[in-house]
Amino acid sequence: MLWILLTLLFLGTLGYVLGRQRALASAGGDRRVLHSLPNYYGLNVTLLTLVPALLVLGLWLIIQPIAVERSVAAQIPAGYMESVENPTLLMTEVRRLAGGIDDAIDRGFLSPEEAANLASDTDIRAQLAGAGVALGSDVSEEVLVAAQSFRALNATGSTMMLIVVFLLAFAGLAYAYARTHKDLRARNRVEYAVLAILMGASTLAILTTVGIVLSMLWDTRNFFQLYPWQDFFFGLEWRPSFEGDSDLGLIPLLWGTLYISFIALLVAVPIGLFAAIYMAEYASRRVRSVAKPLIEVLAGIPTIVYGLFALITVGPLLRDYFAQPLGLGDSSSSVMTAGIVMGIMLIPFVSSLSDDIINSVPQSLRDGSYGLGATQSETVKQVILPAALPGIVGAVLLAASRAIGETMIVVLGAGAAARLDLNPFEAMTTVTVKIVGQLTGDTDFSSPEALVAFALGLTLFVITLGLNIFALYIVRKYREQYE
């Protein structure tokens, strides 16, 4: 694989040198006669050699595994498909066996001929275990056949890929080399190609969004075929069980999410807002230059650190000094733990955005207010805050969207029990915790218990996207007001 890239790179460099030389030769060594600088002729050849070949290489690498999988799956006899307990795991088994055989060849335990003649009546599992490859189960005839055809298809695929890629590279090289002439508008061609590459890069953002939406829509659709959507959206119980017959209701998770986010905002908004006001209106330059970066450090700390803080410090503290004396519960992971820690995390989000917004309120408004005899706090409360309100609301909404999508703090601080309760010292769980819970470990992607995570993810995505768009709209609209 690596040597393919290196060879292509070598061809590209070769193309550069050749193209440059040919252009100079066609000009009789006088570079003033050339249409473009000599380097552009070289680059032109390089681009035509590399770009098509690399594009095809990338596409091939993505498509080949999918195509091979499809055709192997089609070869497995339908009768056998039905006889196994779990048809989706069958392909994993095939892939693992094929990989194991390849590994054994790599390590010299099997010669390629021996590998091709493996028979299912011998104990392949033991044979491969001797080669240091562990298989999960015994190998049946059908799986072996499929694995062998998997390997064969992959091998032919790789050979074909090599041929096509190198043919393309050579063709590009030859074509560009033949076209190189002193009158060729090499710079324009190269610049056109570069522009196309730049454009391609900028569409990646759209592709990512499309990828997110499609990947979740696809599996959410599968989920709703297995589990009625009414029960998902309106179910009051979350009780997955891997024997089937689970209750997968969204409401308790959503309740936990919103409750924790609410407490987080209850902590973050007053502190963040007052900090922003103090920093923008009162603090001297020196205080500001120390305090502002310190508070912003809070935003740069990874959330896993907050999670651990909740788990080992805040949780036990709240349990021992508040929850147990007040008789409200004895769990160290609770809505309060997660909420307070998340609130600390959100302080800088609220404060720095609000700070910017307060600073962008025109000075003339302040001067007018002072001129009428208002004190500084009256000016803040009656002039600046109303003027900055839309922007502050936007900042709070952005913070809310962060709180709803936050994962590690709630995974470590909120607990895993889904319940609909008002007691903030009780452990509750959130949408994100359950996404992690349902998708880590060995997952069977055909069961509703795993697929529900995609529906949860889509719900989360839609909620946060809505909040973000609304918040950005408000902030943008507000900015225009004073610009």
Next chain:
Amino acid sequence: MTDMPISTAPARSLYAQDARTKKRNRAESRFRTYGMAAVATGIIALIVLLTSILGNGLSAFRQTYVSFPVELTAERLDPDGNRNPEEMAAVTTFGYLPILAESFAAHLEAEGIETEMGIREIAAMLSEEAPAQVRAMVLANPELVGTTIDAQILVGGRIDGYFKGRVTLDSAERDRNVTPEQLMLAQELADRGMMETRFNWEFITWPDASGSRPEAAGLGVAIIGSLYMMIVVLVLALPVGVAASIYLEEFAPKNRLTDLIEVNISNLAAVPSIVFGILGLAVFINFMNFNQSSPLVGGLVLTLMTLPTIIIATRASLRAVPPSIRQAALGLGASKMQSIFHHVLPLAMPGILTGTIIGLAQALGETAPLLLIGMVAFVREYPDFLSTHSNTFPLMGDGATALPVQVYSWTQRSDPAFVERASGAIIVLLVFLLMMNLIAIVLRRRFERRW
């Protein structure tokens, strides 16, 4: 002017404050105090957070070892006597356990330390990892067989905890993993200078260890995994991000499509990170069949997450380059592409690099998406850069874990010693972040130009 009515209100001194002014001034100072309190709360929260992590985690960098001579008896370790490493590898760690136990007991006897404990209990003071440690030493150097070596042997997690104050004689009464007698023996050994707690490089270099041997768990695999992912992010996100920003900032016509891209980028920056994990799981693992828990997939997911950050920073620094630079280049006959690649981009580079490093630092601390693509797996093999297994992707396709994910997996283990390990791992993570941010600040200070 002359017929102004004479005020009927009683004259008031300008020097004495009336009740209303006093009230307003009080409100003013109250408001100010709220503000100060808010700032102070933020800073105190930061300090508490850091001290809590440092307080819990610093001890992970120290580890207790006991030194005693280990007699590597040839009959046990190399029954055939030909010092062939391949044959000696047949002796598993279970073969090394009695050797260690006997040497330890013999040494105690030689030193005149009396104990009522049997050999099994004495051996239980050593780490379960210790036999593997000695085995690796012997296999690396077969000449050692038959000799007696002075070895520093790792002590079990509870004994280690005793020297760090985590385990006490009282708690040992209730603990079935350690007895008060063992702790007292450990104390005596420490008094005689045979057991010492020293700086623990192994915490940084060793791979993870299973749940029953926290004393041997290290961050080696996690650091390598994180490093590989950062390489992937840097190699992919920087060029793509810069290319996208140049297009959007310099070339893009104002139309629906570019508007859509802009909205997209600002939204992607605010999409919850776990959603990117779902994307990675669905696209890279389930659809493209990449290897689970490989740094390559982790790097790809983090690349998609980091792109918006890099694009936003790059566009800001491109915008900061004054138009006069572009116009001068164009005036001298450069094409637009040349003016950008030869003049604007180099001038914007410090800003771009600063943004990139900050994006990388974010990516380094990201945990949630990596959980979904299987990086919680227990990995003890150091991942290769060029993977040798033919069924994995050839570049960084081996399974690995990452620093923040390692923290998460350690918090999920029951042994309390892992809390110390997790906090220690966070210290390592924070040190890396601090270094990256310092580099970013230095870059900005040294190279950023104000126009």
